[in-house]
Amino acid sequence: MEQRVDLLLDAGAIVAESPSWDAKNKLLYWVDIDGKKVHIYDPSKNEDKIINSNQYVGCIAPNKSGGAILAMHHGIYFLNFETEEFTFVCDPESDKPDNRFNDGKCDAYGRFWAGTMNLEEKDPLGALYRIDRDHSVTKMVDKVTVSNGIAWNPDNSIMYYIDTRTKSVFAFDYDLKAGSISNRRVAVKIPDGQGSPDGMTSDSEGMIWVAHWGGWRISRWDPRNGKLIEVINIPVEKVTSCVFGGDDLDELYITTASRGLNTDGLKKQPHAGGIFKYKTHVRGMPTYAYDEKK
Incomplete structure (x- = not known):
């Protein structure tokens, strides 16, 4: 079967990351970490709205009450899309200025999970945190080098988690009601x-x-x-993340990075930092929103 990966947006981002699909508004949210930008992309109009930040933006997830929740260099923030105002929520690592938040995602209960990493990316100085609906924070995994991808299985009984430097995807038994993880394995x-x-x-x-x-x-x-099923080849070396979107959740939106590429490298990968789309043969899991407890 012929693969078809389409270039959706030639964004030229330094590190495009954290694609999140807002099914209600049919919008794709994503961030450029190093570019310190939040992007709101409308596939139906091919329009990409950019909101600038004054710090690294690790990840984004929809906020049920509107706008988004972000994990940034210096903690967790809410973002109002209309006013473009960032509102500080909490910073569990205020004593670690050389760490920043990286990837994160909300679970089906509406909690926000986000992890940190040291800017040098060498030592296990980061952690994975659970930000509950009342804004309380719990450290769930420590001694993490580059906290990255998070996903859950369809019945929310297993959580998957990546610490990039280990080259492994870990699985945990997951209790959705309690928000607890246990029995870590590769x-x-x-x-x-x-x-x-x-x-x-x-x-x-x-x-x-x-x-x-x-x-x-x-x-x-x-x-x-642990078996490999399929490989989707992308015309960019540094592929950063993916999310299911579209009306039927069968379109895979893929983010990439151009970080570190010189003029020669960009000639070989002219669309590095772009957003791609791949039509899948399976329905994906939805992007869950943060459900603040007021």
Whole structure:
């Protein structure tokens, strides 16, 4: 079967990341971490609204009451799309100015999960946090080097999580009601020579889709046995994340990065930092929103 990966938006982002699909408004949210920008893309109009920030933006998720919740260099913020105002929520690592938040996602209960990493990306100085609906924060995993992709299986009994430097996707038993994780184990190991696992999403069949930083691909795996099912080749080396969107949640939106590319490199990868789309044969899991408890 012929693969068809379409360039959706030639954004030229430094590190496009954290694609999130707002099914209600049919919008794709994404961030440029190094560019310190939030993007709101409307596929029906091919329009991309940009909101500038004064700090790194690690990830974005819809906020049920409107706008979005963000994990940034210096903590968790709400963003009002109309006023473009950032409102500080909390910073569990205010004592670690050399750490920043990276990837994150909301669970089906409306909690926000987001992890940190040191700016040097060398030592396990980061952590994964759960931000509850009342804004309280709990550290869930520590000694993380580059906190990255998060996904859940269809019945929310398993949470998957990536610490990029381990080249592994970990699985945890998940209690949705309590928001607790247990029984950590390796679900998928990325073979040498295929880059490192970055962002991730899951589909309605319980499979996971992993972006490969330095691997020119998205890969689909069965996390129950660690077997590779499918490889989607992307014309960019640094593939950062993916999310299901569209009316039927069967369009995979893919983010990429241009970080580190010189003029020569950009000639070979002219669309690095762009957003791509791949029509899948399976329905994906939805993007959940933060459900603030007021």
